[in-house]
Amino acid sequence: xxxxxxxxxxxxxxxxxxxxxxxxxxxxxxxxxxxxxxxxxxxxxxxxxxxxxxxxxxxxxxxxxxxxxxxxxxxxxxxxxxxxxxxxxxxxxxxxxxxxxxxxxxxxxxxxxxxxxxxxx
Amino acid sequence: xxxxxxxxxxxxxxxxxxxxxxxxxxxxxxxxxxxxxxxxxxxxxxxxxxxxxxxxxxxxxxxxxxxxxxxxxxxxxxxxxxxxxxxxxxxxxxxxxxxxxxxxxxxxxxxxxxxxxxxxxxxxxxxxxxxxxxxxxxxxxxxxxxxxxxxxxxxxxxxxxxxxxxxxxxxxxxxxxxxxxxxxxxxxxxxxxxxxxxxxxxxxxxxxxxxxxxxxxxxxxxxxxxxxxxxxxxxxxxxxxxxxxxxxxxxxxxxxxxxxxxxxxxxxxxxxxxxxxxxxxxxxxxxxxxxxxxxxxxxxxxxxxxxxxxxxxxxxxxxxxxxxxxxxxxxxxxxxxxxxxxxxxxxxxxxxxxxxxxxxxxxxxxxxxxxxxxxxxxxxxxxxxxxxxxxxxxxxxxxxxxxxxxxxxxxxxxxxxxxxxxxxxxxxxxxxxxxxxxxxxxxxxxxxxxxxxxxxxxxxxxxxxxxxxxxxxxxxxxxxxxxxxxxxxxxxx
Amino acid sequence: xxxxxxxxxxxxxxxxxxxxxxxxxxxxxxxxxxxxxxxxxxxxxxxxxxxxxxxxxxxxxxxxxxxxxxxxxxxxxxxxxxxxxxxxxxxxxxxxxxxxxxxxxxxxxxxxxxxxxxxxxxxxxxxxxxxxxxxxxxxxxxxxxxxxxxxxxxxxxxxxxxxxxxxxxxxxxxxxxxxxxxxxxxxxxxxxxxxxxxxxxxxxxxxxxxxxxxxxxxxxxxxxxxxxxxxxxxxxxxxxxxxxxxxxxxxxxxxxxxxxxxxxxxxxxxxxxxxxxxxxxxxxxxxxxxxxxxxxxxxxxxxxxxxxxxxxxxxxxxxxxxxxxxxxxxxxxxxxxxxxxxxxxxxxxxxxxxxxxxxxxxxxxxxxxxxxxxxxxxxx
Numbered sequence: 001x002x003x004x005x006x007x008x009x010x011x012x013x014x015x016x017x018x019x020x021x022x023x024x025x026x027x028x029x030x031x032x033x034x035x036x037x038x039x040x041x042x043x044x045x046x047x048x049x050x051x052x053x054x055x056x057x058x059x060x061x062x063x064x065x066x067x068x069x070x071x072x073x074x075x076x077x078x079x080x081x082x083x084x085x086x087x088x089x090x091x092x093x094x095x096x097x098x099x100x101x102x103x104x105x106x107x108x109x110x111x112x113x114x115x116x117x118x119x120x121x
Numbered sequence: 122x123x124x125x126x127x128x129x130x131x132x133x134x135x136x137x138x139x140x141x142x143x144x145x146x147x148x149x150x151x152x153x154x155x156x157x158x159x160x161x162x163x164x165x166x167x168x169x170x171x172x173x174x175x176x177x178x179x180x181x182x183x184x185x186x187x188x189x190x191x192x193x194x195x196x197x198x199x200x201x202x203x204x205x206x207x208x209x210x211x212x213x214x215x216x217x218x219x220x221x222x223x224x225x226x227x228x229x230x231x232x233x234x235x236x237x238x239x240x241x242x243x244x245x246x247x248x249x250x251x252x253x254x255x256x257x258x259x260x261x262x263x264x265x266x267x268x269x270x271x272x273x274x275x276x277x278x279x280x281x282x283x284x285x286x287x288x289x290x291x292x293x294x295x296x297x298x299x300x301x302x303x304x305x306x307x308x309x310x311x312x313x314x315x316x317x318x319x320x321x322x323x324x325x326x327x328x329x330x331x332x333x334x335x336x337x338x339x340x341x342x343x344x345x346x347x348x349x350x351x352x353x354x355x356x357x358x359x360x361x362x363x364x365x366x367x368x369x370x371x372x373x374x375x376x377x378x379x380x381x382x383x384x385x386x387x388x389x390x391x392x393x394x395x396x397x398x399x400x401x402x403x404x405x406x407x408x409x410x411x412x413x414x415x416x417x418x419x420x421x422x423x424x425x426x427x428x429x430x431x432x433x434x435x436x437x438x439x440x441x442x443x444x445x446x447x448x449x450x451x452x453x454x455x456x457x458x459x460x461x462x463x464x465x466x467x468x469x470x471x472x473x474x475x476x477x478x479x480x481x482x483x484x485x486x487x488x489x490x491x492x493x494x495x496x497x498x499x500x501x502x503x504x505x506x507x508x509x510x511x512x513x514x515x516x517x518x519x520x521x522x523x524x525x526x527x528x529x530x531x532x533x534x535x536x537x538x539x540x541x542x543x544x545x546x547x548x549x550x551x552x553x554x555x556x557x558x559x560x561x562x563x564x565x566x567x568x569x570x571x572x573x574x575x576x577x578x579x580x581x582x583x584x585x586x587x588x589x590x591x592x593x594x595x596x597x598x599x600x601x602x603x604x605x606x607x608x609x610x611x612x613x614x
Numbered sequence: 615x616x617x618x619x620x621x622x623x624x625x626x627x628x629x630x631x632x633x634x635x636x637x638x639x640x641x642x643x644x645x646x647x648x649x650x651x652x653x654x655x656x657x658x659x660x661x662x663x664x665x666x667x668x669x670x671x672x673x674x675x676x677x678x679x680x681x682x683x684x685x686x687x688x689x690x691x692x693x694x695x696x697x698x699x700x701x702x703x704x705x706x707x708x709x710x711x712x713x714x715x716x717x718x719x720x721x722x723x724x725x726x727x728x729x730x731x732x733x734x735x736x737x738x739x740x741x742x743x744x745x746x747x748x749x750x751x752x753x754x755x756x757x758x759x760x761x762x763x764x765x766x767x768x769x770x771x772x773x774x775x776x777x778x779x780x781x782x783x784x785x786x787x788x789x790x791x792x793x794x795x796x797x798x799x800x801x802x803x804x805x806x807x808x809x810x811x812x813x814x815x816x817x818x819x820x821x822x823x824x825x826x827x828x829x830x831x832x833x834x835x836x837x838x839x840x841x842x843x844x845x846x847x848x849x850x851x852x853x854x855x856x857x858x859x860x861x862x863x864x865x866x867x868x869x870x871x872x873x874x875x876x877x878x879x880x881x882x883x884x885x886x887x888x889x890x891x892x893x894x895x896x897x898x899x900x901x902x903x904x905x906x907x908x909x910x911x912x913x914x915x916x917x918x919x920x921x922x923x924x925x926x927x928x929x930x931x932x933x934x935x936x937x938x939x940x941x942x943x944x945x946x947x948x949x950x951x952x953x954x955x956x957x958x959x960x961x962x963x964x965x966x967x968x969x970x971x972x973x974x975x976x977x978x979x980x981x982x983x984x985x986x987x988x989x990x991x992x993x994x
Contacts, residue, residue: 065260107737240988312828
């Protein structure tokens with residue numbers, strides 16, 4: 001249905017998210033580090049992006065910034081999925097324009113509902 | 122005449138021999154302490170979840186200070202890789218130390234920087250700041266760039282300290298490859314030691330021939346260049362054996378300029394980095410320790426054995442020689458500045474153990490070794506040598522140094538085994554056989570040259586290398602400047 | 615070859631026949647040479663044997679990890695919440711039972727992987743994983759670990775208890791909260807907070823020694839993330855004679871916005887420990903306790919720099935607007951930090967503060983202008 005980019009360096013999380021979202025019949029593209037993510041962001045367009053903050057090579061915050069500045073991507077809804085729930089990081093992320101911030105550990109079902117809701121918008 | 126020779130022979134046979142024995146014993150003792158410390162560390166941290174520090178709002182805040190001079194080729198990527206370090210509460214302060222190239226412009230363009238009305242609290246003295254830059258883009262809100270007039274590495278770091286608004290300072294070389302969880306590991310001792318921790322250091326490793334992508338180490342390889350390879354062995358020995366042991370004894374005198382985490386409050390109170398020496402990293406640690414002793418505060422300086430920082434090492438003898446020459450001068454300057462520590466019971470382990478150790482074994486040993494060699498040649502040319510005894514003595518030292526290197530490789534294998542292929546390990550082990558005859562005499566030579574330069578007041582060397590950071594040398598040299606004066610292994614002939 | 619052949623008899627002669635006639639230093643040297651050679655050879659053997667073993671271990675670990683991780687992710691993919699817990703667990707259980715759980719390596723990898731998965735998810739996924747852990751009877755090994763003599767194994771056990779909410783081991787864990795090894799003690803305490811429903815913070819009453827910052831950090835994390843912990847009023851520990859307990863409780867009071875602690879906080883403003891005074895001021899700000907402002911001003915002048923700065927920041931945070939004159943007066947201070955903090959505090963008053971700073975800008979000395987423009991610059 002929708003094309004979703006998942007940026008996540010933990011193998012486990014990536015797998016879980018990928019399969020779960022595929023089950024909901026979404027097309028899933030994955031990036032395992034910040035660099036790969038930037039390439040994928042620049043070369044294609046998506047309906048939704050889920051990203052971690054702490055990533056190899058390029059920080060998640062920078063990726064969010066890049067996405068929000070790219071004209072054809074600026075409207076793409078973004079969800080941050082991170083273990084870091086620090087106030088300043090959360091605020092920074094929202095300031096950059098993300099739509100949702102989920103801290104780990106999280107409920108997979110809840111995540112899929114949030115994804116659905118954002119895609120409807 | 123004969124009496125003179127007899128005297129020489131006596132020195133040769135006994136005094137130097139026993140000195141060598143003491144040196145060897147001290148290495149064995151250090152080795153032992155190091156093994157204890159490594160074991161305790163590995164045991165304690167094998168199951169630690171560093172994510173706890175990452176997610177906590179009460180983890181200490183850190184300013185990362187990275188001075189840069191003429192780094193236009195790599196600076197943008199380096200900053201990007203520093204920004205992706207895993208940590209919650211940190212800021213990055215890049216200090217452009219009056220670069221003559223377009224380093225600053227590159228940064229401004231890449232990170233959309235603009236000059237801000239930053240008001241600096243001038244707690245430490247440094248050359249004037251031309252401007253402080255921050256980004257318009259909030260995804261780079263952690264980045265601060267200081268543009269200042271050239272003043273050398275110490276000066277740049279002092280400016281960075283003044284601008285810093287966090288509690289801890291991570292001083293790094295901008296072109297170093299920093300492991301992403303380095304900060305988490307370096308911060309941990311601050312949280313768990315019973316005494317106040319004033320500084321922590323991490324192990325520096327040689328990055329030559331390793332695969333690096335976008336400022337991150339992807340795969341570790343043994344350097345192809347033989348000079349770098351010698352240094353790999355030397356670094357493993359110095360860091361895993363020397364510094365871990367001193368950390369255990371709480372007598373550590375040096376934290377590499379390439380990577381060290383400091384308590385800002387103490388750094389400022391004791392006056393920041395010194396402009397007076399080429400060994401500013403060692404001098405700072407000694408001064409901080411003094412400060413704590415002078416104020417009767419309990420403290421600790423910690424070293425952690427994880428390989429956290431990878432640096433490009435010199436690949437030709439000329440550059441390496443200059444680096445070692447400078448390290449020697451840095452040691453002499455630090456020892457001279459703090460000469461009143463010598464066997465001063467007020468400074469407990471610092472005065473009674475660390476300082477004398479550095480004086481006798483780090484500074485004096487190469488000189489004695491040089492003298493030993495010269496007198497040997499002198500005696501040999503006069504036919505006054507018992508070749509068999511000399512051979513046995515020489516072989517003892519040789520066997521011991523091979524053993525020492527082998528133990529170092531064992532430590533590395535038992536802890537981090539960075540060199541995963543058996544071939545690489547074998548190469549390291551075989552290197553231990555050549556090192557004492559090929560590489561070691563050179564380090565002795567450089568060290569003696571350093572002494573000569575220092576005492577003849579050959580200032581040209583000094584200013585040239587101090588401008589080293591500032592200066593017109595290659596990139597490898599810049600890294601070299603900031604590296605620590607290393608614990609050098611000594612043998613005696 | 616020739617050299618080796620000729621050195622053989624030489625060495626034999628040297629060590630067996632001539633040795634007693636050498637001077638002392640040569641004797642010592644020969645012994646050292648012998649020792650070094652033997653030691654080096656032994657290390658060589660050790661390194662390479664160990665290396666071979668490690669390679670094998672690594673291969674096996676990777677193999678099992680891959681397999682187990684695939685099995686677990688299948689649960690996440692196909693474990694449909696609509697089917698209900700029972701059905702999903704029954705479906706997957708037989709496959710896991712087929713694993714050679716008697717093999718310690720496989721078992722430990724399985725436990726570790728389930729634990730990590732469990733730590734990352736909540737809700738249905740977590741429930742399934744826990745059920746799996748229980749049905750596979752893995753908790754039996756947890757019990758063994760708790761009773762181990764090695765502290766690192768005990769820690770592992772405690773972690774499993776906490777992660778999977780094994781309430782039956784509650785008392786065993788409590789016993790460990792007083793363990794002689796610091797790390798075990800700390801892990802047991804964090805686990806106990808998660809496990810005990812009645813008095814999760816009982817251990818604070820008889821805490822020995824300092825709670826290390828690292829420990830506080832983990833406890834804080836556990837307490838604030840756990841959903842079922844009964845949160846007491848932390849002010850009752852504020853009169854503890856253990857400073858680290860006070861500091862820890864101050865953090866929690868701030869987190870849970872426990873307004874009932876304000877009385878105690880005011881008392882702490884006179885505490886001999888600087889850090890406690892500073893933290894108390896900070897918490898007062900976090901609680902936005904406007905009526906304490908006067909008290910803060912009262913102690914301001916005899917305070918240390920750190921506490922002074924904290925008081926100014928707090929006035930900015932409470933931003934009642936009652937102390938503008940005082941804040942402006944701070945510009946006369948000799949201390950840079952005080953001036954900076956005071957101006958930031960004025961800005962903390964929102965629009966009104968901003969206007970005031972803009973007005974001030976033209977009227978103050980040049981150094982102070984620098985500070986005000988710094989504060990007004992939104993990019994910093």
